[in-house]
Amino acid sequence: MPLLTDEQVKAAVDDLAGWDYSEGALRRCVTFGSFLDGIDAVRRVADLAEQRDHHPDIDIRWRTVCFALVTHSEGGVTDKDVQLASEINHVINGVLGDR
Numbered sequence: 606m607p608l609l610t611d612e613q614v615k616a617a618v619d620d621l622a623g624w625d626y627s628e629g630a631l632r633r634c635v636t637f638g639s640f641l642d643g644i645d646a647v648r649r650v651a652d653l654a655e656q657r658d659h660h661p662d663i664d665i666r667w668r669t670v671c672f673a674l675v676t677h678s679e680g681g682v683t684d685k686d687v688q689l690a691s692e693i694n695h696v697i698n699g700v701l702g703d704r
Contacts, residue, residue, distance in 0.1 A: 608681040617687045623697075624690050630675040631682060631690050635697050636668050643670045646700040653692050659685050661693070 609617070614626050624633045637643040647663055647670055654660040662673040672693055674686035 606676065606679055606683045606685060608676075608679055608683060609687070614682045614687075617690075621687070621690050622694060624694075626682070629681060630662075630673045631686050632671065632673050633690070633693070633697075634669055634671040635701075637670065637700065638668070640668055642700055643668050646670060646696055649696045649700065650693055653689070653696065657685070657689060657692075659689055661689065 611626075614631070618624050618626050618631065621631070621633075623635070624631050626632070635643075635646070637646065643665060647665060650661065650663070650672070659676070662675075664671040664673075672690075674690055675681060676683040676685055
């Protein structure tokens with residue numbers, strides 16, 4: 606899978622609410638209403654990641670969960686990362702909407 610250029614990644618980020626492009630990866634941090642809401646989102650994202658065989662880096666700090674996406678085997682951001690970021694947004698919206 607080919608790497609996206611910086612311009613392509615920046616254009617993709619414009620369509621990905623809440624995401625930014627820094628340190629060579631797509632990144633988003635979300636603060637949930639409770640620790641368990643954050644864990645629920647991580648579980649749902651983990652299910653997606655397993656289905657896609659593409660796994661984000663995830664950092665959990667109390668109610669704040671940060672996701673980082675990069676295709677390590679390619680050494681940068683690919684369409685796989687952009688697609689998963691969009692799917693993670695749907696998960697986040699679902700968890701936040703469940704409150």
